[in-house]
Amino acid sequence: SQTIHQWPATLVQPVGSPLSLECTVEGTSNPNLYWYRQAAGRGLQLLFYSVGIGQISSEVPQNLSASRPQDRQFILSSKKLLLSDSGFYLCAWSPDAWNEQFFGPGTRLTVL
C-alpha cells in the first residue's frame, strides 16, 4: 500500500532563517506531487506541483521554492523565512492527473 510521510511535524523558526520541509511517498512510482499551505483559519492554497523528477510548477509568487530530486521525494524550501510563511504545510500525491489526491499528515510551521 502507498504511504506519504512529512517531516518535521512541527517547526518553530525565526524570521530570516532557512527552511526545508521534506515529503516522501512509498509504494508507488512516478506520482504527481503537490505542496499546499493552509494559513490559520483559511482554506488550502496550492503552492507547487510536480509531474516528474526535476519538473516543478509554481502556482503563486512567493518566498518559497520546491524541488524534486528523486521520483518520490518533494522538498519545500526557503532561504529566508517571513512571518507570513507561518501555516500548515501539506504534501499530497496522486497516481495521475485524474485520480484523487492523498494527503500527508502536514507540517505546522510557526515563524517568530
Next chain:
Amino acid sequence: DAKTTQPPSMDCAEGRAANLPCNHSTISGNEYVYWYRQIHSQGPQYIIHGLKNNETNEMASLIITEDRKSSTLILPHATLRDTAVYYCIVRLPSSSNTGKLIFGQGTTLQVKP
C-alpha cells in the same frame, strides 16, 4: 474556472443524515465534482467524486443535479467523527495534465450528540 459556493457551517444530529450542498453554476461539461474533508489538524481526505451520475461509496453518496449546476454530499448516518470541514471542488479543465485541485473555504460540519 468553475467556482463553488458552500454554506460556511452546518449542524447535524448524530445518527441522522448530513446533507451538504454545493453550487457550481459555471461548471463545464468535462469538469468533475470532487468532495474532500479535513478533520482538525489533519490533511484532507478524499471522499467521492462524480461527473453526471449519482455516486455512492462506503463513505457517502453524491447527488448531482441534471443540469450539473449543484450537488449534494450525503453522509447517511453521521457520527461525531464526521465533524470536519467539507470541501466541494470542481476540477479545472486546464488541470488535465496536472490534477490540480482548488480548495475553497468549505463547510464546517458539526455533528452533535
